[in-house]
Amino acid sequence: MLRHLHRWPGLLAALLVLVLAFSGAALSLYPALERLAVPQAESTLTVADLAARVASAHPGLEQIRRAPSGRVVAWWFEGGKPGAAVIDPATGADIGSPDPLPGSRFLTDLHRELFADDTGRLVAAAGAALMLALSISGVWLVARRMGGWNRWFARTRGPFAGRLHVELARFAVGGLILSSVTALWMTASMFSLVPDVAAEPAPALATANLPRLAYDQIPALAHTPADALKELSLPSSDDPTDTFKLTTEGGVALIDPGTGGMLSSATPGFFEKATEIMIMLHTGQGAPVLGLLLGLMALSVPALALTGAQQWLAGLRSTRRIRRNARADAAETVVLVASEGGTTWGFARTLHNGLTAAGQKVHTGPLATFDPARYAHARRFLILAATYGEGEAPTAAKGVLERIAALKSAPTAPVAVLGFGDRSFPHFCAFAESLRAAATQIGWAELLPMATVDRQSAQDFARWSRDLGAALSLPLDLKHLPERPKTSSLTLISRRDYGAEVQAPTSILRFAVPQPTLWQRLTGQGLARFEAGDLIGVLPKGSDLPRFYSLASSAQDGFLEICVRRHPGGLCSGQLTDLRPGETIEGFVRLNPAFRPHKGRKPVILIGAGTGVGPLAGFLRANRRHRPMHLYFGARAPQSDLLYDAELRDWQAAGQLAKLTTAFSRHGPKTYLQDALRADAAELARLIGSGAQIMVCGGREMAASVRDALAEILVPIGQTPATLKAEGRYAEDVY
Secondary structure (H helix, E strand, O other), rough: HHHHHHHHHHHHEEEEHHHHHHHHHHHOOOHHHHHOOOOOOOOOOOOHHHHHHHHHHHHOOOEEEOOOOOOOEEEEEEEOOOEEEEOOOOOOOOOEOOOOOHHHHHHHHHHOOOOOOHHHHHHHHHHHHHHHHEEEHHHHHHHHHHHHHHHEEEEOOOOOHHHHHHHHHHHHHHHHHHHHHHHHHHHHHOOOOOOOOOOOOOOOOOOOOOOOOOOHHOOOHHHHHHHHHHEEEOOOOOOOOOEEEEOOEEEEEOOOOOOOOOOEEEEEOOOHHHHHHHHHHHHHHOOHHHHHHHHHHHHHHHHHHHHHHHHHHHHHHHHHHOOOOOOOOOOOOOEEOOOOOOOHHHHHHHHHHHHHHOOEEEEEHHHHHHHHHHHHOOOOOEEEEEOOOEEEHHHOOHHHHHHHHHOOOOOOOEEEEEEEEEEOOOOOOOHHHHHHHHHHHOOEOOOOOOEOOOOOOOOHHHHHHHHHHHHHOOOOOOOOOOOOOEEEEEEEEEEEOOOOOOOOOOOEEEEEEEOOHHHHHOOOOOOOOOOOOOOOEEEEOOOOOEEEEEEEOHHHHHHEEEEEOOOOOOOOHHHHHOOOOOOOOEEEOOOOOOOOOOOOOOOOOEEEEEHHHHHHHHHHOOOOOOOEEEEEEOOHHHOOOOOOOHHHHHHHOOOOOOOEEEEEEOOOOOHHHHHHHHOOOHHHHHHHHHHEEEEEOHHHHHHHHHHHHHHHHHHHHHHHHHHHHOOOOOEHHHH
């Protein structure tokens, strides 16, 4: 429901909201420009002083008004002709025309009423209401995506468009809610839906036939600071009983020009004050810094619209390719999908098509939409769940575990959970296991025991489909064909070879980056954006199953670089290490934001062996601000496979690498990374105690040995790798 409340107002009112956002952002500049354009009154200036100065320059003075920006405008009638001008408070002299700044009237009419008078005001108010609905629903969706309110400011992850959408929302949502609420209040006030009776003093007449006192002899004028003035109307020379009318922030008063006494007064009521505050908060009049900040937040709306539309289209593409998708409230079988990279959706389509062909009414959709009330006729739930990073939920499925745990009763239809992952990782299918545990906790009956699919194995999936068919008394034996991901052609421009002497041929391969299109630049698709530590999926010839390699460069470097070790019988590694400059491969980028140095100046301890040094070298290459980075590099021998040997020396000389420690298993005294770490135990404990981040990249066995060594090193400072990981200060990229 929240997603629909967020999505459809955004799609239906996109143009209107964009017009209001752009015009509002432009108007936010005017309070600051107006304040800069006019001289400000000195702090000791009183209304009496100001009136005397203006009257001296303009004997026929009739009225003075002061705007929240400090802009003073006077009106007079002199020599039979009316006049008006912006006034210098220091002299009372004219300094410019009282006309609005260029463009402000046009923008105001566009923003306030869309050039359509009252009808336009109502349409603009509808736009504000839609913006309010978008903002409030967006707040809840961001909290759910981040895993709860206590993680509102946690680090985002996932595709670039989604991360940018969340970052912009977290920055702008408060201002957008404020602008929407104040706009609705102002419209309600305009149409008298909010009491807005202006304070007016009781009518009063001045004492006739008395000469006028000087301005400084009238207490109310002499004791009121000029910066508190809103308006001063002078008594008419043709009416001996006319009075001064003084309007300030505190109210309105009628003053006898002959005696200086206050004849009557009125103070603003609650609604009048509230409306003034709403106008100030909405326009920035009297608060130019706030106005500029709100304008900046309004400028985020186009980017929010673009990234939101991109996410919607991506989700639409996933579900649109599912043919004969039954309505959620009519389906017998409900298939729910949690996928990070999109490959799990391919299995879901195969399952959907197989069940549909067997005569089932099947609804397939994202797990994020799970709500038992939507599935009135469901007889079974099938959850296909991938695991992300360190056993976490895919980005789109954040918060689902909490929603399952919060159910007052378990769904009556049983559930089967199928996990997707890579068994080489320590948290294989951990999110799927968490789903199974949450279902068990609330008493949700199992249709089948939880099963897993390792590395997109068609055989694992077929085996599970047969078990599912047996449970449903259906002839299911599903053959899944991997879907070929959308790739870019990458041309090899250079290579460096290592490791032949130790029978471990390894190459550093550098590819040219294709020029991204404008749409790719805006949405972060294709190869428009990537950083060291992200992954490149390479499709070997004759296969649609990608192999992933960690990137040793970023898009800012202007090339894409990976380190590849040739494995006996390895299809992809063999093809890659056989490449010659000018030849091409097909690949795509998968972001990996969980494996990046945090922002800031805290030290970073980089630990890698063999090709695992690739992303670590990328971090060093990007360390142009000379953040303290310490590299522990394990290899067989310095003469054969010390990757990036020349660059490491250059980076150390340039201050990008603070310290290099090597461990060689086939040269000199036989040492491994864990030995080098233990030798530096005191220094490492000091660095980690001061807030250092640890990043480990390489094989699983190496990572396990490093973890054990660090566990010993951390004992004196009361830390463990697990506690550092919970703090976000220990990250692994292992294979």
